[in-house]
Amino acid sequence: MIRLASTSDAAAILAIYAPYITNTSLTFETELPETAAFAERIGHYLQHWPWLVWETEGHIAGYAYASRYRERAGYQWCVECSVYIHEEFQGKGIAKALYAALFRLLKLQGYFNVYAVINLPNEPSVHLHEACGFRWFANYEQVGYKLGKWKTVGWWKLQLREYSDHPTAPVPFHNLTAEALLQALKSE
DSSP states (O other), rough: OOEEOOGGGGGHHHHHHHHHHHSSSSOOOOSSHHHHHHHHHHHHHHHHOEEEEEETTTEEEEEEEEESSOOOOOTTTTTEEEEEEEEGGGTSHHHHHHHHHHHHHOOOOOOOOEEEEEEESSSSHHHHHHHOOOEEEEEEEEEEEEEEEEEEEEEEEEEOOOSSSSSOOOOOOOGSOOHHHHHSSSOO
């Protein structure tokens, strides 16, 4: 079941994220955040963008969220996205379902573009994003260093809506109505 994350989910979400931080370069985050700091991160993001979890039998199996693309006002219609799935639940369609709900919410908020940054090589992530409609457009060669290696990241883009000449500012996530949230979280 997909639902909105809350700050009380921080420990369970961090348990999924921690192995990615400590054992892989799939994230360039290198220090494991404290649970309280991670809860603050979730709370901050939820003011502006969706953060969703997939819950199975009372356990969080994965999560997806959106975040600011860049600081300047001209970028306000764009976001980045991330999805992380517990290793026991990978390959079950959870990531794709989380992304589908996330993208419905982002479209409802008024966003036009979603960007995914994938640390390469990572064929499972590339396959997932392309299956969700993303298209590759650039590589940043040797842009990050982690676990003793320089890493290249690829950039993928998903266009959520047709561009307009006079876009209105996206609606902050916390301003969406409960009815709109429920509708967007229903699976298609």
